[in-house]
Every structure is written in structure tokens, then in C-alpha cells.
Amino acid sequence: MKFVDEYRGAEATHALAAAIxxxxxxxxxxxxxxxxxxxxxxxxxxxxxxxxxxxxxxxPGCPVCxxxxxxxxxxxxxxxxxxxxxxxxxxxxxxxxxxxxxxTARARGGxxxxxxxxxxxxxxxxxxxxxxxxxxxxxxxxxxxxxxxAVLHAxxxxxxxxxxxxxxxxxxxxxxxxxxxxxxxxxxxxxxxxVCTVMGTAEYxxxxxxxxxxxxxxxxxxxxxxxxxxxxxxxxEAGRPEVANAYTRAVRPEGNxxxxxxxxxxxxxxxxxxxxxxxxxxxxxxxRPEFRAFDAAARFGVGGDAPPEATECISGLIMRGVKKxxxxxxxxTRCTPExxxxxxxxxxxxxxxxxxxxxxxxxxxxS
Amino acid sequence: xxxxxxxxxxPMCLAVPGKIxxxxxxxxxxxxxxxxFGGIVKQVSLACVPEAKVDDYVLVHVGMALSIVDExxxxxxxxxxxxxxxxxxxxxxxxxxxxxxLP
Numbered sequence: 492m493k494f495v496d497e498y499r500g501a502e503a504t505h506a507l508a509a510a511i512x513x514x515x516x517x518x519x520x521x522x523x524x525x526x527x528x529x530x531x532x533x534x535x536x537x538x539x540x541x542x543x544x545x546x547x548x549x550x551p552g553c554p555v556c557x558x559x560x561x562x563x564x565x566x567x568x569x570x571x572x573x574x575x576x577x578x579x580x581x582x583x584x585x586x587x588x589x590x591x592x593x594x595t596a597r598a599r600g601g602x603x604x605x606x607x608x609x610x611x612x613x614x615x616x617x618x619x620x621x622x623x624x625x626x627x628x629x630x631x632x633x634x635x636x637x638x639x640x641a642v643l644h645a646x647x648x649x650x651x652x653x654x655x656x657x658x659x660x661x662x663x664x665x666x667x668x669x670x671x672x673x674x675x676x677x678x679x680x681x682x683x684x685x686v687c688t689v690m691g692t693a694e695y696x697x698x699x700x701x702x703x704x705x706x707x708x709x710x711x712x713x714x715x716x717x718x719x720x721x722x723x724x725x726x727x728e729a730g731r732p733e734v735a736n737a738y739t740r741a742v743r744p745e746g747n748x749x750x751x752x753x754x755x756x757x758x759x760x761x762x763x764x765x766x767x768x769x770x771x772x773x774x775x776x777x778x779r780p781e782f783r784a785f786d787a788a789a790r791f792g793v794g795g796d797a798p799p800e801a802t803e804c805i806s807g808l809i810m811r812g813v814k815k816x817x818x819x820x821x822x823x824t825r826c827t828p829e830x831x832x833x834x835x836x837x838x839x840x841x842x843x844x845x846x847x848x849x850x851x852x853x854x855x856x857x858s
Numbered sequence: 859x860x861x862x863x864x865x866x867x868x869p870m871c872l873a874v875p876g877k878i879x880x881x882x883x884x885x886x887x888x889x890x891x892x893x894x895f896g897g898i899v900k901q902v903s904l905a906c907v908p909e910a911k912v913d914d915y916v917l918v919h920v921g922m923a924l925s926i927v928d929e930x931x932x933x934x935x936x937x938x939x940x941x942x943x944x945x946x947x948x949x950x951x952x953x954x955x956x957x958x959x960l961p
Binding site: 492493494495497498503506507510580607608609610611630633634636637640643644647685688689714715718737739740741742743747749750753 | 873877900906907920922928929932934
């Protein structure tokens with residue numbers, strides 16, 4: 492496919508790896524934020540092309556992983572309710588809540604549908620006025636424009652039977668939380684390219700300055716990721732905590748103003764709970780009061796705070812870059828994609844699932 | 859959802875570039891397109907890229923086009939590598955693997 496295949500070329504990938512090896516003079520720990528990038532790194536073995544002095548750790552940018560357990564429980568509760576059609580991205584179906592997951596709710600007779608886009612859920616609501624259609628609106632800044640647009644479409648169409656169960660989180664507050672932790676070891680970031688496609692790069696300059704870390708906007712293909720690593724290593728070696736853009740074909744500094752306008756119209760910034768990371772101030776979206784009619788939590792009275800999870804899962808340490816998936820005692824034994832203890836083993840964007848899929852069969856040897 | 863769409867419908871943060879085949883609708887809120895992703899055609903909202911036109915490549919997330927791929931910038935990394943090769947005498951691919959295997 493155009494704009495995909497050329498960024499997977501072996502020659503350019505190896506040339507970039509060689510340039511990184513020539514540039515680096517001391518050990519650096521770099522975090523990629525986005526689970527899509529984690530998946531690419533592990534799938535293509537990009538970390539194994541890097542000099543041993545560069546450690547890539549895997550960030551919290553996996554929507555499925557950070558969706559708090561009380562909202563999974565709320566979705567399961569709604570799915571069991573007569574008259575409700577619960578729509579979700581496919582990845583959410585197998586994430587364990589306190590008791591069960593959405594797939595089990597479906598097996599027990601709940602009307603749970605996997606959709607590609609929240610706009611498909613709006614269409615479903617228009618076609619079935621007798622059903623309450625709830626879309627489980629999870630994700631970062633990348634899914635927020637579509638979720639905002641779904642509300643705007645439903646509003647314009649005058650739909651009374653459509654609502655969102657909102658679990659929206661934002662990248663910059665998570666970066667600040669990671670860098671503020673006493674046990675932080677991250678020295679540079681690869682920012683999530685498509686988050687910046689939406690939001691632009693303006694939010695990252697103050698973070699780079701405040702914490703003294705370079706932040707490089709990075710894409711998702713092998714050439715993109717190594718290009719991001721090279722820029723990050725250059726800035727680290729030069730002692731320049733700045734923002735750079737290594738994904739210019741998709742990211743303009745100002746972002747997508749139309750998408751941001753839709754998001755601002757529908758959502759307001761608020762404190763949010765992150766699974767594994769806890770409560771982070773001003774780290775996500777809730778629906779604005781004007782759109783309260785589309786708020787499933789308010790409409791159905793679900794989604795209160797859940798008690799802290801008693802689990803062996805160390806997802807918080809993994810998503811802050813303190814540990815790697817294979818350093819978890821349960822990895823690959825008590826926790827597998829078939830029987831996950833935590834969300835990072837479920838999602839295709841989860842670090843544990845990526846390590847399990849691409850690394851365990853030939854023995855985990857990464858450091 | 860058809861099984862063939864699973865590659866597109868799974869990762870929420872991965873956007874796939876697709877080519878606009880046809881644009882439908884005049885209302886800016888509902889403007890949409892048929893977009894081809896390597897042969898798989900999907901309906902995509904153009905509400906966030908009002909400047910998009912037929913034959914543009916757009917990055918699509920969960921049914922929304924969020925960016926038009928900048929064709930000029932797309933070649934930037936490769937021309938950069940070429941320049942670097944001239945300046946630093948680009949290593950043959952084998953050397954990277956050798957460097958990576960060092961302790």
C-alpha cells in the first residue's frame with residue numbers, strides 16, 4: 492500500500508539503525524507513548540536493531556489498557572439491560588472488569604456489537620428507534636474527534652436513543668505524571684504521531700522544557716519509528732530538551748483545527764481514573780453539560796468509582812516504563828492472552844500481548 | 859463487521875492511509891467519502907478535512923479522516939537518508955545488525 496510499504500523497507504530501516512549506532516555515546520532510556528508503536532517495535536524487532544545502550548520502554552498509550560475497571564463494569568451492566576444495544580471497538584470485548592467481560596455479557600444474552608466507528612453506532616440508533624444504543628467511547632485524542640462527531644451527528648438527527656459511555660484520556664497529562672514519579676527512568680519520548688495529527692505539537696514544548704526531556708513526534712512504521720529514535724538520541728546527546736517532528740507527512744504543528752473544534756464543542760477536560768496509573772488531574776474528557784442527554788452514565792446511573800483492584804497485574808509499572816512485560820512473574824504463565832490477568836495482555840496495542848505474541852515462542856531474550 | 863475489515867478495525871491508534879475514490883454530500887457535518895485501503899473500500903467521514911478531494915490520501919481513524927497525507931513531506935526521510943549517506947558514507951545494512959548484537 493502507498494505510504495505504508497516504503498516505510499517498511501529494509502534498506503532505510505538498517506541505514507537509520509546504523510545512524511543511531513553512530514550517534515549514541517551513552518545509555519539512554521526512551522519511551523514510545525503509543526501502543527501502536529509498541530506493537531510495531533516488537534513485531535518488527537526494531538529494539539533488537541538498536542545498540543544495547545538504548546532501552547525502549549513502553550508507555551500508557553493503549554486505550555484498552557487504561558480504561559478504568561469501573562467503566563468496564565458499567566459497560567457490562569448496560570449490556571445486560573433489556574432494550575440496550577452496547578456498541579464497542581472490538582478490542583474492548585475481552586478486557587476483564589471486576590467480574591466479567593463484554594464477551595461473556597454477550598454470551599449471556601446481552602446485545603453487544605463490535606463496530607468499526609462510533610458513526611456506525613449512530614446509524615444503528617437511527618435504524619432501531621426502539622433500542623437504546625450506547626457506544627463505549629474509549630481512547631485518546633485519536634478517537635475523540637470521531638466520538639465528538641458521533642454526538643454532533645446524533646444531535647443534528649434528533650436521536651433520543653443514542654448515548655456515549657465516555658472514557659476519554661489525554662497524552663500530555665500522562666507524560667507529566669510519568670516524569671513526576673520518583674522512580675521515573677524515562678529520558679526522552681517518542682510522542683504518538685496520530686495524537687499530534689489531531690492536536691498539533693504546541694502542548695509538548697512546555698513539557699519538554701519543564702522536565703528537561705526531548706519529545707519527538709513519531710509515526711508507526713519501522714522507518715518512522717527509527718527516524719524518531721534517531722532524532723531523540725540526537726537531542727539527548729546534544730543536551731537539547733526540545734520538541735521535534737519526525738512525522739511531517741501526517742502532522743502539522745497546528746494539528747487539525749476542525750477536529751479540535753468538534754472536540755471542544757462536545758467535551759470538557761476533567762480529572763480521570765487510569766487503570767494501572769490511578770487518578771490523574773485534568774487528564775481526560777467528559778461530555779459538556781449541553782450534551783448531557785448523550786451521557787450514558789447519567790442516563791442509566793452507572794459508572795461510579797470501583798474499589799481498588801486486587802490483582803497480580805503490574806500494568807502500572809509497565810506503562811510507566813519501570814518494568815518490561817517479561818519481568819512480571821505472571822507473564823506467560825498465569826497471564827496469557829487466553830486468560831489475561833490485566834488489560835495489557837488483551838489488547839493488540841498492549842505491551843504484554845505484543846511481547847507474548849512475538850517474543851515468547853523464540854524465548855524472551857530482550858533486556 | 860466483515861472479517862476482512864479486522865485489520866482496520868482493531869488498533870484504535872493506528873490510522874491507515876487510504877485513497878479517496880468518491881465524495882458524497884454537501885453538508886459539512888455529513889460530508890463523506892468512499893476510501894480505498896489497498897482495495898478494501900470503506901465509508902469515511904470528511905467532516906474534519908473539508909479541503910480533501912478525490913485522489914487525496916487521507917489518514918483515517920475509526921471512520922474519520924483526520925489528515926491529508928502530505929506527498930512532499932512523505933519523501934523527506936528518504937532524501938534525508940540520501941544526504942546523510944553522502945555526508946557520512948551510509949553503512950551497508952549488515953553493519954547495523956552487527957552493531958546491535960554487541961553486548
